[in-house]
Amino acid sequence: GDSVTQMEGPVTLSEEAFLTINCTYTATGYPSLFWYVQYPGEGLQLLLKATKADDKGSNKGFEATYRKETTSFHLEKGSVQVSDSAVYFCALYPSGGYNKLIFGAGTRLAVHP
Amino acid sequence: DVKVTQSSRYLVKRTGEKVFLECVQDMDHENMFWYRQDPGLGLRLIYFSYDVKMKEKGDIPEGYSVSREKKERFSLILESASTNQTSMYLCASSFRGTNGYTFGSGTRLTVV
Numbered sequence: 001g002d003s004v005t006q007m008e009g010p011v012t013l014s015e016e017a018f019l020t021i022n023c024t025y026t027a028t029g030y031p032s033l034f035w036y037v038q039y040p041g042e043g044l045q046l047l048l049k050a051t052k053a054d055d056k057g058s059n060k061g062f063e064a065t066y067r068k069e070t071t072s073f074h075l076e077k078g079s080v081q082v083s084d085s086a087v088y089f090c091a092l093y094p095s096g097g098y099n100k101l102i103f104g105a106g107t108r109l110a111v112h113p
Numbered sequence: 114d115v116k117v118t119q120s121s122r123y124l125v126k127r128t129g130e131k132v133f134l135e136c137v138q139d140m141d142h143e144n145m146f147w148y149r150q151d152p153g154l155g156l157r158l159i160y161f162s163y164d165v166k167m168k169e170k171g172d173i174p175e176g177y178s179v180s181r182e183k184k185e186r187f188s189l190i191l192e193s194a195s196t197n198q199t200s201m202y203l204c205a206s207s208f209r210g211t212n213g214y215t216f217g218s219g220t221r222l223t224v225v
Contacts, residue, residue, distance in 0.1 A: 032211045043203050043216035051211055093210040105155045
């Protein structure tokens with residue numbers, strides 16, 4: 001069945017470092033892809049999305065490109081801040097019909113000053 | 114912006130109590146969902162609903178039920194709370210899944 005695999009955390013970075021969180025997926029057709037962020041004690045917030053191959057989603061300095069050929073949707077940010085410390089979830093919505101979002105396990109990011 | 118409001122941020126209940134977790138959304142979304150989130154287990158879907166009075170079991174429905182009498186409100190019911198239901202509960206809604214879900218802030222439930 002459809003699935004999402006994220007790199008295991010925690011990821012620990014210094015402020016202003018470059019961030020990559022890897023996400024790969026297994027799905028038929030052309031799913032929609034998402035990154036969500038969860039700050040401590042909060043619910044999930046949609047960070048960015050892409051609905052077709054080669055689309056780039058971006059928000060708050062974060063970017064991810066929908067790569068059909070490598071079935072990937074890696075999250076990147078050029079310069080992280082302490083306030084980016086959170087758990088990041090990759091998710092996919094399968095194509096066709098009534099489906100549900102499929103989430104990865106989440107990757108915790110800790111940014112130190 | 115779409116808002117999904119969960120009635121309580123923190124809740125402490127006793128074993129055996131009947132517990133109601135309420136969720137309301139204000140954007141006329143058809144689809145609503147209840148998840149629980151536990152360390153190391155990620156997000157697990159309990160129940161979902163694609164329309165009023167309609168409900169479908171998710172991956173872990175045992176010990177829970179739901180009610181959706183109005184489109185904007187989706188309630189999760191713990192019929193007889195147990196300590197293993199201590200968790201963070203997240204409600205979400207969507208219009209189309211391709212737009213993603215909007216989540217509430219969560220309810221941290223402790224059963225003692």
